[in-house]
Amino acid sequence: MAFDLTLRQLRYFAAAAQTGNFSMAAANEHVSQSAITNAVLALESGLGTRLFERLPQGVALTPEGQDFYNHARRVLDAARDAVHKPPFRSHDMRGTVRIAASYTVLGYFLPELLARFRATYPFIEFDLRDMERVDIERAVHDGDVDIGVVLLSNIEKLSRFGSQVLIRSRRQLWVAPSHPLALVDAPSLKDIAAHPYILITVDEGEQSTLRYWKKKGIAPNIAFRTSSMEALRGLVAHGFGVTVLSDMVFRPWSLEGNRIEARPVLDAVPQMDAGMIWQKGAQLNSPATALQQFLIHACGT
Structure with a gap:
């Protein structure tokens, strides 16, 4: 069933998805928190599905929410490009x-x-x-x-x-839905260190990861190192370990279609x-x- 959808609703939803927090999204958009909440509730009602899981420390996209976010971002990007008129723009520039x-x-x-x-x-x-x-x-x-x-x-x-x-x-914990850490709203690095860790090595991933672990005085329990993002997704989705990576490379499923969930990390982990x-x-x-x-x-x- 069709329902009225506005760019403002999409913008507020995207802000909440990007920050993982309604109050932070409201601050970024210079509106009240109720404006963000109402926009998300209207979208969830119109779509007939939950877009966010409500957590004590904020919100996290559901798999359906992640899929809708990908579509919403494309719509917002297209609208932004349509009104982009820099002074030097020339369509025939070579x-x-x-x-x-x-x-x-x-x-x-x-x-x-x-x-x-x-x-x-x-x-x-x-x-x-x-x-x-x-x-x-x-x-x-x-x-x-x-x-x-x-x-x-x-x-x-x-x-x-x-x-x-x-x-x-932001960097978040990636975990299989059946993993014990999936039951923790915001696990700490100490919590994560108690489980096998899958470490990505590409793009200096190992150095940047170990840097913030070392600053906390804790070492991850590295079970496997890989330069393949798809191998990492598969291992995490099948419960062989967990990892902490940025939202930019997050996908809520592995190559085989198994689910991966993201959880905020309690400790201050540097963004990418x-x-x-x-x-x-x-x-x-x-x-x-x-x-x-x-x-x-x-x-x-």
Whole structure:
């Protein structure tokens, strides 16, 4: 049965999904918490399904909520692009942008944004390179690449570059629904350390993970290391272990279709920042400037 759906409802729902907290979503949207709550309740009533699990510390998307969030984000992105009118925009602009990206952002963040950019600038070509973060830094510094898209939180001396955060993604516990930790609303790192841990190694995942564990004075019980995100999902979904990873790469199912759930971590775990770097002080050409400004606009930063 059809029901009236507004962009405001989708925006409030997306804000709640991104923050995992109605009051924080309300603060970000500059509205009352009841406005967020009412929007979510109206969507759940109209769709006939629960979009969020209510937890003591906030909310978490249900599998149906995650699916709806993916659709809602595309609608909001399309609406934002439709009204995007930068002063330099020219639909017939031509040229090439040299972009380098690391594994995580290339696989889970950048392709959809590049597709949206191409819809606005159909004659701009991409020279897209898959590179390690250290190699991207070198290529940007030497002028071999116009824009690097990387995990900014892994760069030690970010001040060497011009930079812009595009997304801040919280890290949460990934767990199978049947796992004992799935019954805990917000497990601590100490709780997590009592169970086998699946550690992702790609994109400096091992170093960044162990960094915040070490700061807490606890070590995860590492059962398996892998560079494959799909292998990690499968192992977690089948209950062989748990992991803590960012929402940017979260999917509520494994390749085989088994469910994975996310839980907030009680301890302060650093978020993952992804964004752009470019040569400091350099004048980007028009296509590169168009992409730079588009990404800033598209990500709402």
